[in-house]
Amino acid sequence: MGLIAEFRLTGADLALVDVAAGVPAATVEFESVQAAPSGPPEFVVRTVGADREAVEAAFAEADSVTDHSLVVADGDTRRYQCRPTGGPPEGLEALADNRSVPDRVTVTPDGWTERRWFADREEFDAFREFCRANDYTFGLDRLVEVDDDTGASDAEEPGPFGAVDGDASRPPGMTxxxxxxxxxxxxxxxxxxxxxxxxxxxxxxxxxxxxxxxxxxxxxxxxxxxxxxxxxxxxxxxxx
Known part of the structure; x- marks a missing residue:
């Protein structure tokens, strides 16, 4: 039994948030994160809906990433490589064995909106605690149990007053x-x-x-x- 979590992350040092703020009309999404032999990882980022000059100006002015370069362009869709500035988040090694896979990560001027697959509730809790330990606010929008044979089977959703993390004691969420x-x-x-x-x-x-x-x-x-x-x-x- 696996889980699909849809959630929002906000924090002062989330990468690419300043880029998204520079082109608020565009869609900014992670496509992949590639580990480097030494130093910070390399991001592949997709942007849609803004011209090249505006996007590259936003990258150039951003403090959260560096070394940006255009990989490929197709109309108003472009893919860039870049690297985060600063060191890795605290306790990153704790996630080395985390069995989770990001399905979609969209960057907004306020933070990240993510959809991620987890092997089980324990792995979800470990990821959430990692976010908390690094001062990221974790807002859970939807948590769905997935049966390997039949697909999504049940859903946990936050309360209507914005309960986050699945921590608030509450009645069953709205459909x-x-x-x-x-x-x-x-x-x-x-x-x-x-x-x-x-x-x-x-x-x-x-x-x-x-x-x-x-x-x-x-x-x-x-x-x-x-x-x-x-x-x-x-x-x-x-x-x-």
Whole structure:
């Protein structure tokens, strides 16, 4: 039984975050990390959606990486090699035997958004503790158990108030359809005063029946209230 984790990392010294900040309209992704015989590893980075001058100016001004060079260009998609500045993170040897494989790492001006495969929960916990030890904030978006024969089987998601690391004691997380309905309803003005979107409006946007939309919203709001009550121990149940 393996795990797929989708999470966000933020930290003062994450490589390439300053590059992404220099070209905020572009997509910046790791393609590979190649170990070097000595010194820091070599990154292969893909950029999409910005012209060459802007991307190379962002690399040149960045403090987190050095020695950038263009490998190949295809339209507005380019691949660069570069190296991180500074020494390796503390305790890197602790991950030498970690059975995890990055599937996607996107760099934003705020940090890294990553999807990674783990052999088991122990390996996930070790990776998460490594991030904490190096002062990276780890925000878990989704944790899915994967059966080797049948694929994804179960999911752990953070609470609606942004619980991270899977540490917060909370009720079972919202389903993705419930969360989607809640976020869409908020964006459309369903919760505004006065209300600017009806249940039918939200249902039409989702492509579901109004009754299904109403049920999703009620269940999502129930999760929100339950999470709030768990987080605030000063709230006591009413006793008639």
């Amino acid at each position: 993705q359809p419930q969360r989607e309905a809640l976020v869409l309803a908020h964006e459309m003005g369903y919760f505004d005063v006065p209300r600017t979107a009806s249940t039918a409006d939200v249902a039409d946007e989702l492509g579901v029946a109004p009754a299904s939309c109403s049920e999703r919203l009620r269940r999502a709001q129930s999760h929100l209230v339950a999470q709030f009550r768990r987080a605030d121990t000063n709230i006591k149940p009413r006793i008639d």
